[in-house]
Amino acid sequence: xxxxxxxxxxLSASHRLHTEALSEAENRAVYGKCANPxxxxxxxxxxxxxxxxxxxxxxxxxxxxxxDGWVSREVLEPFDHQNLNTLEAFQNLVPTTENLCxxxxxxxxxxxxxxxxxxxxxxxxxxxxxxxxxxxA
Amino acid sequence: xxxxxxxxxxLSASHRLHTEALSEAENRAVYGKCANPxxxxxxxxxxxxxxxxxxxxxxxxxxxxxxDGWVSREVLEPFDHQNLNTLEAFQNLVPTTENLCxxxxxxxxxxxxxxxxxxxxxxxxxxxxxxxxxxxA
Amino acid sequence: xxxxxxxxxxLSASHRLHTEALSEAENRAVYGKCANPxxxxxxxxxxxxxxxxxxxxxxxxxxxxxxDGWVSREVLEPFDHQNLNTLEAFQNLVPTTENLCxxxxxxxxxxxxxxxxxxxxxxxxxxxxxxxxxxxA
Amino acid sequence: xxxxxxxxxxLSASHRLHTEALSEAENRAVYGKCANPxxxxxxxxxxxxxxxxxxxxxxxxxxxxxxDGWVSREVLEPFDHQNLNTLEAFQNLVPTTENLCxxxxxxxxxxxxxxxxxxxxxxxxxxxxxxxxxxxA
Amino acid sequence: xxxxxxxxxxLSASHRLHTEALSEAENRAVYGKCANPxxxxxxxxxxxxxxxxxxxxxxxxxxxxxxDGWVSREVLEPFDHQNLNTLEAFQNLVPTTENLCxxxxxxxxxxxxxxxxxxxxxxxxxxxxxxxxxxxA
Amino acid sequence: xxxxxxxxxxLSASHRLHTEALSEAENRAVYGKCANPxxxxxxxxxxxxxxxxxxxxxxxxxxxxxxDGWVSREVLEPFDHQNLNTLEAFQNLVPTTENLCxxxxxxxxxxxxxxxxxxxxxxxxxxxxxxxxxxxA
Numbered sequence: 001x002x003x004x005x006x007x008x009x010x011l012s013a014s015h016r017l018h019t020e021a022l023s024e025a026e027n028r029a030v031y032g033k034c035a036n037p038x039x040x041x042x043x044x045x046x047x048x049x050x051x052x053x054x055x056x057x058x059x060x061x062x063x064x065x066x067x068d069g070w071v072s073r074e075v076l077e078p079f080d081h082q083n084l085n086t087l088e089a090f091q092n093l094v095p096t097t098e099n100l101c102x103x104x105x106x107x108x109x110x111x112x113x114x115x116x117x118x119x120x121x122x123x124x125x126x127x128x129x130x131x132x133x134x135x136x137a
Numbered sequence: 138x139x140x141x142x143x144x145x146x147x148l149s150a151s152h153r154l155h156t157e158a159l160s161e162a163e164n165r166a167v168y169g170k171c172a173n174p175x176x177x178x179x180x181x182x183x184x185x186x187x188x189x190x191x192x193x194x195x196x197x198x199x200x201x202x203x204x205d206g207w208v209s210r211e212v213l214e215p216f217d218h219q220n221l222n223t224l225e226a227f228q229n230l231v232p233t234t235e236n237l238c239x240x241x242x243x244x245x246x247x248x249x250x251x252x253x254x255x256x257x258x259x260x261x262x263x264x265x266x267x268x269x270x271x272x273x274a
Numbered sequence: 275x276x277x278x279x280x281x282x283x284x285l286s287a288s289h290r291l292h293t294e295a296l297s298e299a300e301n302r303a304v305y306g307k308c309a310n311p312x313x314x315x316x317x318x319x320x321x322x323x324x325x326x327x328x329x330x331x332x333x334x335x336x337x338x339x340x341x342d343g344w345v346s347r348e349v350l351e352p353f354d355h356q357n358l359n360t361l362e363a364f365q366n367l368v369p370t371t372e373n374l375c376x377x378x379x380x381x382x383x384x385x386x387x388x389x390x391x392x393x394x395x396x397x398x399x400x401x402x403x404x405x406x407x408x409x410x411a
Numbered sequence: 412x413x414x415x416x417x418x419x420x421x422l423s424a425s426h427r428l429h430t431e432a433l434s435e436a437e438n439r440a441v442y443g444k445c446a447n448p449x450x451x452x453x454x455x456x457x458x459x460x461x462x463x464x465x466x467x468x469x470x471x472x473x474x475x476x477x478x479d480g481w482v483s484r485e486v487l488e489p490f491d492h493q494n495l496n497t498l499e500a501f502q503n504l505v506p507t508t509e510n511l512c513x514x515x516x517x518x519x520x521x522x523x524x525x526x527x528x529x530x531x532x533x534x535x536x537x538x539x540x541x542x543x544x545x546x547x548a
Numbered sequence: 549x550x551x552x553x554x555x556x557x558x559l560s561a562s563h564r565l566h567t568e569a570l571s572e573a574e575n576r577a578v579y580g581k582c583a584n585p586x587x588x589x590x591x592x593x594x595x596x597x598x599x600x601x602x603x604x605x606x607x608x609x610x611x612x613x614x615x616d617g618w619v620s621r622e623v624l625e626p627f628d629h630q631n632l633n634t635l636e637a638f639q640n641l642v643p644t645t646e647n648l649c650x651x652x653x654x655x656x657x658x659x660x661x662x663x664x665x666x667x668x669x670x671x672x673x674x675x676x677x678x679x680x681x682x683x684x685a
Numbered sequence: 686x687x688x689x690x691x692x693x694x695x696l697s698a699s700h701r702l703h704t705e706a707l708s709e710a711e712n713r714a715v716y717g718k719c720a721n722p723x724x725x726x727x728x729x730x731x732x733x734x735x736x737x738x739x740x741x742x743x744x745x746x747x748x749x750x751x752x753d754g755w756v757s758r759e760v761l762e763p764f765d766h767q768n769l770n771t772l773e774a775f776q777n778l779v780p781t782t783e784n785l786c787x788x789x790x791x792x793x794x795x796x797x798x799x800x801x802x803x804x805x806x807x808x809x810x811x812x813x814x815x816x817x818x819x820x821x822a
Contacts (some may be wrong), residue, residue: 001543014724040767041724041727043727059510080718081719082721083723094196095196098196102140125695125728127145128143149315168469179315218308220312235470235472264418270415278678305743332567333565372739402692402693403691404689404691406686423590426589452588452590492588494562494586536558549787551817552817553783605704
């Protein structure tokens with residue numbers, strides 16, 4: 001039997017939406033107040049959905065302690081309480097929540113066992129959220 | 138990279154569930170207290186999920202200002218703080234939340250660019266919700 | 275030992291904010307879109323807070339089955355799935371949530387034992403709420 | 412038109428995660444504090460998603476009164492306010508939330524009409540949730 | 549300037565409501581299905597409200613790391629993932645949430661500095677909550 | 686009749702907790718990862734509670750349009766999507782949420798009519814919140 005297990009993690013970070021590819025006026029038009037020069041911040045809720053077979057002995061899709069370890073090392077330690085714009089991952093990528101979501105999924109994809117699928121959903125505010133679900137997940 | 142962007146909107150409206158196709162007794166059996174003659178109301182939460190490619194320059198699936206404009210014009214202005222039964226859309230259609238959900242999706246489908254998919258999910262109360270996800274979304 | 279016990283109930287109703295004491299223009303100025311003639315609706319969350327001594331034998335402030343009975347009879351049956359403007363309680367009183375909150379508290383005050391205090395808090399939407407806490411509660 | 416209707420139910424139960432298939436040390440390694448001998452408990456939120464055609468006359472995917480009856484009989488009565496480990500369903504199955512989710516889906520699948528799909532999602536805590544969505548749902 | 553700082557903690561536990569002071573029939577009448585012999589469980593949310601002067605240098609009412617330490621040692625370690633009925637604190641006290649709330653407040657009162665007030669609020673389910681606020685807090 | 690009206694507003698901002706009054710090591714000890722040099726951010730929920738007499742004609746404690754105007758001008762415009770450390774209000778004050786809460790209350794106190802009380806509660810994350818309730822409110 002295949003099932004999905006979801007687990008929520010929380011991180012706080014600041015960002016500024018701005019790209020060199022656009023003029024100041026275009027940045028302002030596209031990102032509105034998110035382009036303010038000093039940045040602003042969010043509490044992000046990161047939902048990690050792991051799909052896989054339920055292990056017949058343990059009754060679990062994935063050991064939560066191991067999942068917590070992967071998410072801690074790949075997501076919470078590098079991103080929590082940071083300014084996203086200063087991180088290497090966002091040197092050539094605007095730190096929109098779309099891009100943050102995909103960056104998190106890629107990092108987890110690399111470390112999770114290949115027989116598990118991984119979908120990532122990030123809530124940026126209580127009104128906005130983003131999801132990256134790879135094909136077949 | 139394709140991702141989904143979700144955004145929540147809120148509207149308050151009243152409705153009465155009742156159809157001429159059924160007798161009074163049948164209406165009462167099917168809709169229970171929702172058939173009360175003076176109507177009642179809800180705070181609806183409308184989640185609009187937009188799927189599409191992340192723009193390489195802006196890092197966004199869809200400009201939120203434009204999305205807000207479409208939802209304002211097509212959904213909030215016609216439906217917020219109204220009695221759904223008095224609206225043209227529900228003259229020949231019972232204003233169940235199933236039908237409201239599909240009506241909202243159709244209106245947004247008409248105005249959103251064709252390369253974006255649109256799924257609509259409506260929370261009627263904290264216990265009931267409805268979703269219309271077209272094939273391929 | 276005195277403690278407070280809180281219990282949440284939910285009801286859906288419609289209302290229209292409008293008073294004969296004001297002109298049409300004043301009604302519109304004060305109540306905005308809440309004055310729309312056909313009414314609109316809400317899911318109200320009613321929090322009933324009961325304060326009293328913890329009974330040494332049962333460890334409870336108030337028997338929940340009895341509390342549910344009182345709230346059912348005095349609040350849910352008369353108000354749930356109704357149009358508040360058509361009810362007797364609001365014939366000479368605008369059905370704002372302030373007034374609904376006080377009406378609910380008065381009804382419960384009449385039936386609850388005198389050694390219990392009762393405070394009522396009503397959430398009208400996820401952004402607006404109202405509370406009536408009598409002195410000493 | 413096909414749509415999904417979702418409805419939330421709540422139940423409180425206790426469980427202990429422990430399997431005879433593993434040694435004490437392995438049980439402790441896999442389940443952590445969830446293996447504590449006296450058990451512990453949760454408020455589970457069970458979301459039942461029913462997919463189907465919207466009935467042209469009633470505007471509904473599924474009669475909520477009938478759905479509530481099925482869920483009451485198949486899920487709430489047997490599981491609410493119980494110790495899951497003592498139930499027949501979990502005599503040879505660890506009562507993880509993965510297994511609870513699948514057990515609930517199977518029971519509802521048996522009683523729901525064949526033209527409706529049924530997906531079950533169980534929130535175990537505000538951080539952990541599980542979903543079983545059969546193919547085609 | 550005095551302010552209140554609130555912090556939420558979560559714990560899962562099982563309990564059974566039953567007292568030797570009452571007959572079986574009375575236990576069943578008072579506690580309903582909460583008297584089921586094998587117990588059941590909850591995810592409790594414990595809100596700790598600490599009142600005090602804002603420190604002029606740090607801008608804080610209370611150091612969160614120290615608060616977390618006190619709550620961990622006095623509340624989470626003894627109660628999380630336990631069966632409340634088996635604990636010493638509830639040998640002569642029915643483990644209702646009223647009594648749990650007061651027990652938690654007493655334990656924190658003993659270890660928090662005397663110039664801080666402490667109020668405890670426990671959410672037992674999404675519908676029931678309890679608060680113990682000492683005079684002057 | 687006096688009642689309380691509460692209204693929720695949301696703002697996103699970044700901050701860094703750091704004071705010149707302490708050494709680097711002390712800053713790190715007091716503020717932990719909140720002292721990270723590049724700052725981080727939050728979605729703050731600001732609850733404004735206004736207490737007063739219910740107007741007999743309108744049935745309202747306070748006109749919501751006027752309240753929204755005051756909060757917009759005094760709170761949302763100066764603080765939303767900003768880095769709190771760069772604002773004049775926090776040049777000599779660490780931008781902890783305790784201090785933000787009191788700053789917001791003072792600003793609203795200045796513009797609200799004198800017969801209304803004003804209490805401010807700020808949720809910094811889903812686990813931390815702060816309240817400033819002046820005496821008599």
